[in-house]
Amino acid sequence: MAVNLHIPSDDAVFPVAGVEIGVTEAGIRKANRRDLTVFRLSAGSNVAGVFTRNRFCAAPVLVCQEHLAASGPIRALVINTGNANAGTGEPGMQAAQETCRALATLMQLDSKQILPFSTGVILEPLPVDRIKAGLPGALKNLSENNWVSAAHGIMTTDTLPKIHSQRINLGGQTITITGISKGAGMIRPNMATMLSYLATDAGIAQPLLNQLAKELADVSFNRITIDGDTSTNDSFIVIATGKSGLTIDSTAHPQYDALKATLAAAATDLAQKIVRDGEGATKFMTIQVEEAKTTEEALQVAYAVAHSPLVKTAFFASDPNLGRILAAIGYAGINDLDVSGVKLWLGDVLVATKGGRNPDYQEADGQRVMKEPEILVRIALGRGNVSETVYTCDFSHEYVSINADYRS
Amino acid sequence: MAVNLHIPSDDAVFPVAGVEIGVTEAGIRKANRRDLTVFRLSAGSNVAGVFTRNRFCAAPVLVCQEHLAASGPIRALVINTGNANAGTGEPGMQAAQETCRALATLMQLDSKQILPFSTGVILEPLPVDRIKAGLPGALKNLSENNWVSAAHGIMTTDTLPKIHSQRINLGGQTITITGISKGAGMIRPNMATMLSYLATDAGIAQPLLNQLAKELADVSFNRITIDGDTSTNDSFIVIATGKSGLTIDSTAHPQYDALKATLAAAATDLAQKIVRDGEGATKFMTIQVEEAKTTEEALQVAYAVAHSPLVKTAFFASDPNLGRILAAIGYAGINDLDVSGVKLWLGDVLVATKGGRNPDYQEADGQRVMKEPEILVRIALGRGNVSETVYTCDFSHEYVSINADYRS
Numbered sequence: 001m002a003v004n005l006h007i008p009s010d011d012a013v014f015p016v017a018g019v020e021i022g023v024t025e026a027g028i029r030k031a032n033r034r035d036l037t038v039f040r041l042s043a044g045s046n047v048a049g050v051f052t053r054n055r056f057c058a059a060p061v062l063v064c065q066e067h068l069a070a071s072g073p074i075r076a077l078v079i080n081t082g083n084a085n086a087g088t089g090e091p092g093m094q095a096a097q098e099t100c101r102a103l104a105t106l107m108q109l110d111s112k113q114i115l116p117f118s119t120g121v122i123l124e125p126l127p128v129d130r131i132k133a134g135l136p137g138a139l140k141n142l143s144e145n146n147w148v149s150a151a152h153g154i155m156t157t158d159t160l161p162k163i164h165s166q167r168i169n170l171g172g173q174t175i176t177i178t179g180i181s182k183g184a185g186m187i188r189p190n191m192a193t194m195l196s197y198l199a200t201d202a203g204i205a206q207p208l209l210n211q212l213a214k215e216l217a218d219v220s221f222n223r224i225t226i227d228g229d230t231s232t233n234d235s236f237i238v239i240a241t242g243k244s245g246l247t248i249d250s251t252a253h254p255q256y257d258a259l260k261a262t263l264a265a266a267a268t269d270l271a272q273k274i275v276r277d278g279e280g281a282t283k284f285m286t287i288q289v290e291e292a293k294t295t296e297e298a299l300q301v302a303y304a305v306a307h308s309p310l311v312k313t314a315f316f317a318s319d320p321n322l323g324r325i326l327a328a329i330g331y332a333g334i335n336d337l338d339v340s341g342v343k344l345w346l347g348d349v350l351v352a353t354k355g356g357r358n359p360d361y362q363e364a365d366g367q368r369v370m371k372e373p374e375i376l377v378r379i380a381l382g383r384g385n386v387s388e389t390v391y392t393c394d395f396s397h398e399y400v401s402i403n404a405d406y407r408s
Numbered sequence: 409m410a411v412n413l414h415i416p417s418d419d420a421v422f423p424v425a426g427v428e429i430g431v432t433e434a435g436i437r438k439a440n441r442r443d444l445t446v447f448r449l450s451a452g453s454n455v456a457g458v459f460t461r462n463r464f465c466a467a468p469v470l471v472c473q474e475h476l477a478a479s480g481p482i483r484a485l486v487i488n489t490g491n492a493n494a495g496t497g498e499p500g501m502q503a504a505q506e507t508c509r510a511l512a513t514l515m516q517l518d519s520k521q522i523l524p525f526s527t528g529v530i531l532e533p534l535p536v537d538r539i540k541a542g543l544p545g546a547l548k549n550l551s552e553n554n555w556v557s558a559a560h561g562i563m564t565t566d567t568l569p570k571i572h573s574q575r576i577n578l579g580g581q582t583i584t585i586t587g588i589s590k591g592a593g594m595i596r597p598n599m600a601t602m603l604s605y606l607a608t609d610a611g612i613a614q615p616l617l618n619q620l621a622k623e624l625a626d627v628s629f630n631r632i633t634i635d636g637d638t639s640t641n642d643s644f645i646v647i648a649t650g651k652s653g654l655t656i657d658s659t660a661h662p663q664y665d666a667l668k669a670t671l672a673a674a675a676t677d678l679a680q681k682i683v684r685d686g687e688g689a690t691k692f693m694t695i696q697v698e699e700a701k702t703t704e705e706a707l708q709v710a711y712a713v714a715h716s717p718l719v720k721t722a723f724f725a726s727d728p729n730l731g732r733i734l735a736a737i738g739y740a741g742i743n744d745l746d747v748s749g750v751k752l753w754l755g756d757v758l759v760a761t762k763g764g765r766n767p768d769y770q771e772a773d774g775q776r777v778m779k780e781p782e783i784l785v786r787i788a789l790g791r792g793n794v795s796e797t798v799y800t801c802d803f804s805h806e807y808v809s810i811n812a813d814y815r816s
Contacts, residue, residue, distance in 0.1 A: 055745040056738030056763075087734040089748075089764020122731020123765050309717070309803075310811055317812035323530020326495040330464030337463040340497075355464075356497020357531050395717075397808050403718055404725035 002160050003284040003373050003393065005276040013165045014176045015144035016199040018042035018241025022142040023153040026134025028127055029082030029120060034153040036131060038103065038138040039077035039197065045241040046206045047074040048213035049115070050221075052234035058086030059096040059126075060116040061233060067100075067112045075113040077237065078103050078135070079195065081156050084233050085118040085126040095126040102132040106139060117195055119156055119182065119233050151180040154195055157402055158182050162273035164198075164266045170255040173246050175202045177262060181270040194221060196236045196270050202259055203242025205249035212260060213238045220267035224275050224391045238263070275391045280398030283315045284374045290387045291380045297334050298388035301379060304332035312395030315375065320366030322351050329379060341382025347375065410568050411692040411781050411801065413684040421573045422584045423552035424607040426450035426649025430550040431561040434542025436535055437490030437528060444539060445561040446511065446546040447485035447605065453649040454614045455482040456621035457523070458629075460642035466494035467504040467534075468524040469641060475508075475520045483521040485645065486511050486543070487603065489564050492641050493526040493534040503534040510540040514547060525603055527564055527590065527641050559588040562603055565810055566590050570681035572606075572674045578663040581654050583610045585670060589678040602629060604644045604678050610667055611650025613657035620668060621646045628675035632683050632799045646671070683799045688806030691723045692782045698795045699788045705742050706796035709787060712740035720803030723783065728774030730759050737787060749790025755783065 019041060026036040041047065049068055051061045067074065078099060085092045096116045104111040118126065151161030165178040183194030204212065217236050248256050276284055287306050292298035305311055308328040314321040325344060330337070344352040347369035351361050369375060427449060434444040449455065457476055459469045475482065486507060493500045504524045512519040526534065559569030573586040591602030612620065625644050656664050684692055695714050700706035713719055716736040722729040733752060738745070752760040755777035759769050777783060 054735060054738035055742065056734045056747050084731070087731045087760060087764055089762050092764060121729070122735060123729075123760070124731075125765075309807070313808055313811035316808065319812065321529070321531075323492070323495045323532075326464045327462060327530060330462035334463065339464050352495060352531065354497050356495055356500060357533075395808065397805055399717070400721055400724065400803065400805050400808055403721035404727065 002277040003281050005160050005162070005273055007161060008163055008165055010148060013147050013163055014167055014178055015147070016176050016178050016239075016241060017144070017201045017243035018045055019199045019239060020142040020144050021146035021150045022138035022140065023146055023149040024134050024137035024141070026080070026130050026137070028080055028130050034149065035081045036134040036138050037079040037150050037153040038135065038142070040107070040142055041075050041239060042241055042243060044203070045073070045075075045239055046204060046209045047115070048206070048209040048238050050213050050217040050236045056087055058084055058118060058233040059088055059092035060085055060118045061235060062093065063096040063100065064115045064117070064235060067115055070112045072110050072113045074115055075109050076103060076107055077115045077117065077197070079117040079154055080131055081120050081154060083118055083120040083124060083126050084122045086233055087123040088125060091125060095128045098128050099131050103135055106135055115237070117233070117235055119154070119195055147178055147180060151182075154180065154182040156182065157279055158277050160277055162270055162277065164269045164273075166262070166266065168258070168262050170202070170246060170258055173244055175200060175244050175246060175259065177266050179266055179270050181274055183274040194234050194236075194274055196221065196267070197239065198237070198263065198266060198270065199239040199241065200259070200263065201241050201244035203244070203247030204240035205247075208248065208250060209238060209240055212263070215260070216264055216267040219264050220271035223389060224271045236267075272391055275393050278393035279402045280396040280400075281393035282373070282396055283394040285315060285392050285394065286374075286376045286389060287392060288376060288378045288387065288389045289381065290378065291382050291384060292386040292388070293384035295386055295388055297381075298386050299390070300334065301329055301332045301381065302388055302390040304328045305377065305379070306390050306392035309395055312392070315370065315394040316396045318367070318370040320346065320363060320370050322346065322366060325377065325379075326352060334381075337381070337383075343380040343382070345376075345378040346370070347372070410685040411689050413568050413570070413681055415569060416571055416573055418556060421555050421571055422575055422586055423555070424584050424586050424647075424649060425552070425609045425651035426453055427607045427647060428550040428552050429554035429558045430546040430548065431554055431557040432542050432545035432549070434488070434538050434545070436488055436538050436542075442557065442561040443489045444542040444546050445487040445558050446543065446550070448515070448550055449483050449647060450649055450651060452611070453481070453483075453647055454612060454617045455523070456614070456617040456646050458621050458625040458644045464495055466492055466526060466641040467496055467500035468493055468526045469643060470501065471504040471508065472523045472525070472643060475523055478520045480518050480521045482523055483517050484511060484515055485523045485525065485605070487525040487562055488539055489527050489562060491526055491528040491532055491534050492530045494641055495531040496533060499533060503536045506536050507539050511543055514543055523645070525641070525643055527562070527603055555586055555588060559590075562588065562590040564590065565687055566685050568685055570678055570685065572677045572681075574670070574674065576666070576670050578610070578654060578666055581652055583608060583652050583654060583667065585674050587674055587678050589682055591682040602642050602644075602682055604629065604675070605647065606645070606671065606674060606678065607647040607649065608667070608671065609649050609652035611652070611655030612648035613655075616656065616658060617646060617648055620671070623668070624672055624675040627672050628679035631797065632679045644675075680799055683801050686801035687810045688804040688808075689801035690781070690804055691802040693723060693800050693802070694782075694784045694797060695800060696784065696786045696795065696797045697789065698786065699790050699792060700794040700796070701792035703794055703796055705789075706794050707798070708742065709737055709740040709789065710796055710798040712736045713785065713787070714798050714800035717803055720800070723778065723802040724804045726775070726778040728754065728771060728778045730754065730774060733785065734760060742789075745789070745791075751788040751790070753786040754778070755780070
């Protein structure tokens with residue numbers, strides 16, 4: 001029951017020159033399920049990544065960071081579902097490295113040119129033999145036209161694949177941007193059990209790409225939350241193959257701002273798609289905090305509201321029990337907040353002002369907005385001029401079912 | 409479906425000399441429900457309170473703080489359910505004051521000698537006329553034997569009343585301690601939609617009682633969480649009537665330590681009873697964090713685990729999906745946490761060590777512990793020697809039902 005999650009038709013998913021993808025069923029946790037995906041990147045591609053800050057980060061995250069820091073250019077990605085290879089200690093590190101070595105041998109690469117990714121259950125040993133046995137099958141169907149298949153291949157509790165694809169004209173050249181993401185639970189800023197791969201055939205110099213990946217994450221994957229749980233495995237990878245002929249090597253390049261804005265919109269769309277497919281989601285909520293003194297306090301308030309189970313269950317019920325939002329604002333941690341300066345809107349309806357209910361507020365107006373599948377919650381703090389926006393979903397019976405049954 | 413929440417039999421609930429209680433049905437939100445409670449305190453009683461730190465704290469909380477700071481001794485409490493008088497701005501303040509004035513007139517007191525409390529829906533005007541109309545009825549049945557009735561009278565989404573009562577011998581004198589609490593949702597440290605009133609016939613000097621109330625809250629009501637939402641109305645009130653003849657005026661008094669320990673145990677029991685009756689609770693979990701460097705980091709980890717919806721749903725399912733606990737430890741915010749030093753036990757079962765799964769861990773052992781209604785989660789951080797314990801419950805379908813339906 002994803003909320004307005006649209007899947008582009010196959011002919012609207014554009015291949016990115018220089019990115020080939022192979023997907024196979026390796027039986028990692030369950031049979032008859034696409035669970036192993038390989039990306040092959042053409043020579044000249046640059047790759048940058050942003051990863052979870054969870055201290056129990058997974059073995060593949062540590063290996064990715066090591067390989068990205070090494071000098072050899074990245075030429076392949078390998079992604080398995082069914083097992084997160086997290087909380088697996090030293091044997092987990094060996095399993096991630098063994099996966100890279102096996103693929104390196106098959107592709108005639110150095111194992112440091114490969115980035116491994118895992119998503120699924122934590123604390124269980126990675127079945128590395130099944131992954132190794134599946135790799136030849138994945139390599140056999142490498143194709144530039146496999147983005148949709150890859151979007152399926154990286155799903156776990158996702159109900160739908162998440163794909164963004166577009167072509168834009170930059171200075172007379174056609175540039176393609178295509179990306180996929182996965183994730184539906186254990187989602188919160190910095191970041192989530194989410195994986196996302198965003199590719200363009202524009203060329204972007206490595207130092208610039210590193211910086212850009214971080215900036216893209218900050219406006220997209222670092223602004224979504226489903227359940228407040230930060231995963232051990234979150235990874236966001238940006239690939240720039242340069243095959244279009246356009247190459248950007250500094251922020252001063254005349255096409256840089258347009259490319260960055262397009263990539264940011266693509267990353268935001270892929271991030272929002274994760275929320276739209278949030279576990280059990282029936283509503284998509286945008287929490288917009290305005291008039292904050294700092295980014296930090298704007299986000300504190302936005303996440304307090306977005307994480308409140310009471311707020312989330314009220315949205316599930318379409319019940320304008322909006323005092324719960326005021327309570328969340330009040331406990332967000334701004335110790336000198338003057339509540340008499342706070343305003344709260346639900347959509348275009350002013351609900352609270354001067355520390356209490358807006359005298360003109362009618363419950364019927366709140367009810368009307370609450371019934372929509374997409375809801376804007378706007379909070380003005382009356383303290384400054386900083387705004388921040390985060391995206392989240394409601395909390396339903398289905399959420400409990402999914403997470404009480406996920407493993408068993 | 410409260411978890412091991414025992415209600416003492418009527419003859420095990422001991423009156424506290426100097427505390428009379430009257431309870432009535434005032435029809436504040438629903439008919440045929442005890443929703444208005446008045447305490448009358450004998451001359452010589454001292455009263456101290458600890459309140460929510462929510463910036464949107466309710467009007468009655470502000471009035472309580474003002475009246476406690478005034479010089480006139482507190483002689484009565486008035487508690488309504490059905491409406492929190494929170495998020496109500498200036499009209500809410502007037503409503504709380506009007507309630508005090510009405511009761512003051514009936515009891516021939518100054519309105520500053522009265523503490524008002526409200527619990528229920530936020531953001532709706534307090535029906536002060538119904539409260540005023542109910543007060544004579546509450547006063548008519550004032551009695552020292554009404555503690556059980558009061559425990560019912562302050563309930564909202566609670567399924568059971570919460571009462572603690574005991575007699576102890578201090579230096580040859582019998583001292584009575586009896587208290588009640590309410591709360592089942594919007595519960596988290598500092599504090600919760602919880603109200604608690606703990607009375608003793610020991611006398612405790614006012615400055616000492618003020619300090620003691622804070623210390624009692626810190627080991628009890630500030631160590632519980634159900635949903636991570638801090639309420640606008642939390643209040644914990646300690647009453648010392650002095651009617652027993654024992655009077656304690658400093659921490660050096662020979663009976664002080666024993667009285668404090670007994671009051672702390674009573675407050676902890678009343679706090680744990682709130683968790684045992686947590687909305688939809690089927691499990692009672694004790695999260696014990698050891699070997700932390702500081703109290704703050706121990707609590708950070710304990711609350712990250714206690715608030716994680718993924719952890720809470722796994723406990724609901726009795727599913728030892730324990731990687732979710734490691735993930736919560738990892739994102740708790742200790743940036744220099746060395747995960748190789750972390751140990752995790754479920755009950756007496758060592759689950760994780762050296763950054764990964766304990767090689768001897770058998771899922772059947774984890775499963776055995778998870779099936780119990782009371783579960784101890786022990787986490788050793790390997791960084792220092794500070795321990796902290798918090799109490800929480802699981803997250804069930806029933807939680808969503810209760811909070812999606814609470815108002816409508």
